[in-house]
Structures are given as structure tokens and as C-alpha cells.
Amino acid sequence: MNTVLQINLVIVFILLALYILRSLQTLYISIKNHVKLQKLPGPPRYGIIKGNVPYLGDSPEVLFQQLRQAAKEFYPVYRFYVAHKISVHLVTHQDCELVMSNPIHNEKGYVYKMTHKWLKFGLLTSFGQKWQIRRKILTPAFHFNILQGFVSVFNEQTEQLIDALKDESKKSYVEINSLITQFTLKTITETAMGTKFNFQRKNERNYEKALHDMGKIFYHKFTHPWCIEEIGNFLFSPFFFEERKNTKTMHQFSKEVIQEKEKTFNDEEATEEHSVYKGKKRRAMLDLLLSAKKNESAIDDDGIQEEVVTFMFEGHDTTAAALSFMLMLLANNENVQESLRLYPSVYFISRILGEDLRLTNGYLLPKSTNVFIHIYDVHRNPDVYPDPERFDPDRFLPENCQNRHPYAYLPFSAGPRNCIGQKFAILELKAAVCAILSNFVLEPIDTQENIKLVADIVLRTKEDIKIKFIPRF
Numbered sequence: 001m002n003t004v005l006q007i008n009l010v011i012v013f014i015l016l017a018l019y020i021l022r023s024l025q026t027l028y029i030s031i032k033n034h035v036k037l038q039k040l041p042g043p044p045r046y047g048i049i050k051g052n053v054p055y056l057g058d059s060p061e062v063l064f065q066q067l068r069q070a071a072k073e074f075y076p077v078y079r080f081y082v083a084h085k086i087s088v089h090l091v092t093h094q095d096c097e098l099v100m101s102n103p104i105h106n107e108k109g110y111v112y113k114m115t116h117k118w119l120k121f122g123l124l125t126s127f128g129q130k131w132q133i134r135r136k137i138l139t140p141a142f143h144f145n146i147l148q149g150f151v152s153v154f155n156e157q158t159e160q161l162i163d164a165l166k167d168e169s170k171k172s173y174v175e176i177n178s179l180i181t182q183f184t185l186k187t188i189t190e191t192a193m194g195t196k197f198n199f200q201r202k203n204e205r206n207y208e209k210a211l212h213d214m215g216k217i218f219y220h221k222f223t224h225p226w227c228i229e230e231i232g233n234f235l236f237s238p239f240f241f242e243e244r245k246n247t248k249t250m251h252q253f254s255k256e257v258i259q260e261k262e263k264t265f266n267d268e269e270a271t272e273e274h275s276v277y278k279g280k281k282r283r284a285m286l287d288l289l290l291s292a293k294k295n296e297s298a299i300d301d302d303g304i305q306e307e308v309v310t311f312m313f314e315g316h317d318t319t320a321a322a323l324s325f326m327l328m329l330l331a332n333n334e335n336v337q338e339s340l341r342l343y344p345s346v347y348f349i350s351r352i353l354g355e356d357l358r359l360t361n362g363y364l365l366p367k368s369t370n371v372f373i374h375i376y377d378v379h380r381n382p383d384v385y386p387d388p389e390r391f392d393p394d395r396f397l398p399e400n401c402q403n404r405h406p407y408a409y410l411p412f413s414a415g416p417r418n419c420i421g422q423k424f425a426i427l428e429l430k431a432a433v434c435a436i437l438s439n440f441v442l443e444p445i446d447t448q449e450n451i452k453l454v455a456d457i458v459l460r461t462k463e464d465i466k467i468k469f470i471p472r473f
């Protein structure tokens with residue numbers, strides 16, 4: 001045997017041994033954690049393969065309801081087996097604070113793996129040092145001064161939305177979701193991406209459809225976790241090729257946005273146009289990323305692409321959901337404040353514990369536990385919000401919230417990994433709601449009672465929300 005072959009064999013052997021050792025270590029940790037966590041309350045198990053999956057029902061709608069049921073039945077904390085994967089679910093603000101406020105638990109839970117092919121490792125899904133560097137680069141893009149510059153775009157896009165709604169208002173009701181999505185998609189492109197890109201309506205529809213189809217795939221993977229890993233996905237998922245097609249559509253869409261921006265990008269202009277605040281350069285998001293690539297090499301083309309897909313998604317789908325629910329509530333109640341409590345667009349998040357964590361009721365969760373934080377259920381805790389399903393904006397009067405726990409209201413998450421686009425979203429929502437209310441009287445078609453919520457990536461209804469728009473003039 002020649003020496004090169006021998007060396008290669010030794011390398012292969014070492015790599016294989018390392019892989020086996022790593023797998024054994026993971027297995028050991030996972031068995032050790034299982035033993036500790038199985039003492040927690042939770043639904044009955046239906047064997048090793050199924051775990052608690054039968055408890056979750058057979059549709060996204062039932063899954064959503066069952067999660068609410070579990071939150072009540074096993075309050076304040078329960079464990080859940082989806083096949084071999086065990087996770088711990090938190091529904092009180094006290095326990096949520098323990099996880100969210102400590103940067104050691106900064107890694108996202110296994111469900112985010114479902115989005116890795118699509119969102120890669122952008123700000124939402126990355127962790128550790130990479131997340132820290134990106135958060136530092138991107139934070140100035142959401143500074144007050146930059147957001148102020150976006151108000152004219154919000155207004156312009158709102159006017160277009162009003163025109164579209166006026167056309168639709170001749171009908172007995174409007175299914176609002178698609179119109180609202182167009183609005184938030186254009187807004188994020190013209191503000192954070194800084195490009196007046198005229199999408200072909202066909203491409204926009206393809207993107208929208210691909211994103212919605214990902215919700216169906218998300219549900220499938222959640223209930224069939226062996227499809228989360230690529231190999232299991234290829235072997236067992238009926239959606240493998242559909243997921244690839246959707247991912248390609250969404251990547252193509254964000255590539256076009258980057259290409260359009262690159263045509264006009266000028267580092268010097270970007271600096272001047274968005275002014276200088278206390279000597280610091282302030283730029284819109286994509287300007288900032290392109291500058292970072294050009295000047296400091298802190299990010300490359302792939303890095304820019306993963307942030308653009310992340311922000312295109314997180315920056316429009318969340319606000320579209322929020323605005324749709326807000327309009328439905330306005331049509332029924334003529335008030336707005338607590339819409340995000342009742343309908344938080346991001347209704348759960350998930351983390352992996354970076355160290356052991358003792359919950360408020362004394363349970364000790366071991367390091368590496370997958371923890372789900374159910375924002376939807378935290379917002380419906382009757383101890384904090386009496387008669388929680390009731391729409392009552394007075395809950396947010398200063399005197400009523402001054403003693404409320406800061407982690408009892410979490411639509412934008414909290415702690416170091418909170419939503420970077422929170423102020424952006426509030427500004428955009430306010431601009432849209434004010435303009436819509438001054439142009440239309442809204443009459444209810446759908447109500448809180450008749451809509452059906454489904455388990456999706458963001459909070460959605462089974463059918464589009466319907467509202468009647470009556471022009472004021």
C-alpha cells in the first residue's frame with residue numbers, strides 16, 4: 001500500500017471515529033435528558049415512534065387547538081414527545097423570562113431547522129458569535145433616524161393600499177390577506193432593502209404562494225420530525241421536491257432585490273443620504289450590508305443573501321398577519337390597542353438551553369433541553385389578563401399596565417434576542433391603520449368566534465379574513 005493511500009485511510013478512520021464519538025455523546029446527553037424530563041407532566045405517549053403525535057390531531061387547525069388545550073391541562077409546564085424528540089413547553093411569563101433574559105440560552109430550538117434551507121443562518125436562525133456580529137452590523141439600520149426616513153414610504157404604500165381597497169369595496173366583503181401582504185412586501189423592499197423594485201405581479205404571487213405552502217410543510221415536519229434532517233426529508237417526506245421548489249422561488253426573489261440594489265448602490269451616497277447621527281454613519285439595511293461587504297469584509301455575498309431572505313420574510317409576513325387581525329378587531333370593536341396580545345403574529349418561539357435551568361416551580365431542566373415559549377398562551381393567562389379572550393383595550397391604559405410583569409406581553413419577544421424590527425413594525429402598522437380608518441368604515445364579516453387559527457410559521461387563519469370596507473367619501 002503506498003503512503004498517500006495509508007495517510008488517507010488514517011484520516012478517514014479518525015474522522016469516522018470522531019463522528020461516532022460525537023454521535024454517542026449526543027445520544028448519551030439525549031438519554032440522560034429524557035430520563036430527567038419524563039418526570040414532567042404531559043399528554044400520554046403512544047409508543048416510541050408516535051410519541052404524543054396522536055394528541056396533536058390530524059390538521060394544522062386541530063394542532064393549534066391541542067397546544068392551547070395542553071397549556072391549560074398541564075399548566076404551568078409540560079413535556080412533549082414528537083416521536084423521539086422531547087421538548088419542554090413554557091406558558092408563564094416568569095419561566096419565559098428565565099429563558100429569554102439570559103444570553104446563554106441564545107441558540108434557537110430544533111424547529112428552526114425546518115427553515116435552514118430557506119432562511120439559512122440569518123439573524124433569526126443563527127446563534128453564538130455569528131449572531132452577535134450580525135446583530136451589531138444590523139442594529140443601526142433600525143435607528144430612530146433611519147425609521148423617520150421611512151415614513152414617506154409607509155404613507156405612499158398606504159395610499160396604494162387605500163386605492164386597491166376602494167376598488168374592492170364595491171364587493172360585499174374583501175378577503176384582505178393578499179392585499180395586505182402586497183402592501184407589507186412592497187414596504188419592506190422600499191425601506192430596509194432601499195430599492196424601488198417593481199415586482200412583476202406574477203413573481204410576487206409566486207413568492208406569496210411559496211411562503212404559504214411552506215406553512216403546510218412546516219406542519220408536516222412538526223408532526224414527522226424525522227423529516228427535519230435532510231436525509232429523512234428526502235427518504236420520507238412527500239413534500240421534499242415541493243420544498244425545494246418553494247425555496248428556489250423565495251431565493252430567486254431576494255436575489256432579484258439584491259441585484260436591483262447593487263445596480264444603484266453607492267457607498268458614499270448611502271452615507272450622506274441617510275444622514276450622520278452623532279458622528280456615526282446611519283444607512284438603510286441593505287446599504288449597510290453592501291458597505292460592510294465592500295469596506296470591512298465582515299460579510300460576503302452568501303451572508304447578504306441570508307439576511308435578505310430573513311428580513312424579506314420576517315419583515316413582511318409578521319406585519320401582514322398583525323395588520324389583518326388588527327383590521328378584523330377594528331371592524332368588530334372600533335379600537336386597536338390589544339390586537340397583538342390576542343393575535344401575536346409570532347405565537348411561539350423556541351430555544352435550546354445553554355445551561356441547566358431551574359423553573360419557578362422547582363423543576364430542573366438540564367442543559368440542551370429544547371424549550372418552547374408559547375407567547376399565545378402567556379398572553380391568555382387569566383391571572384394576568386382576566387377574561388382573556390375578551391377584547392379590552394383598557395388593559396393597556398398606563399394605570400392598568402404599570403404593575404404588569406414585563407414578560408407578560410411578548411409580541412416582539414424580549415431580552416437580547418428581541419425583534420430588531422419592532423419599532424419599524426409599529427410605525428408601519430400605525431401608518432396603515434390611521435389611513436384605512438380615515439378612509440373607510442369597517443364592518444365585521446369575520447369575528448373572533450368564527451375564525452379558525454392554524455399552526456403555521458406565523459399566526460394565520462384557515463380561511464382569509466373577510467371585512468366589509470365602506471368608503472367614508
Ligand code: HEM
Pocket residue numbers: 108123124125135188192310311314315316318319322344345346349350410411412413416417418419420421422424425
Ligand atoms: C408585527 C410585526 C412583528 C412581530 C409580531 C415580530 C415578532 C418577532 C418575534 C417574537 C421575534 C423573536 C423570534 C425568535 O426568538 O425566534 C422576532 C425576531 C426578529 N424580527 Fe420581528 N416581528 C415583527 C416585525 C418585524 C419586522 C418589520 C422586521 C424587519 C424589518 C423583523 C425582523 C426580525 C428579525 C430579523 C428577528 C430576529 C432577531 C434576532 O434574533 O436577533 N420583525 N420578531
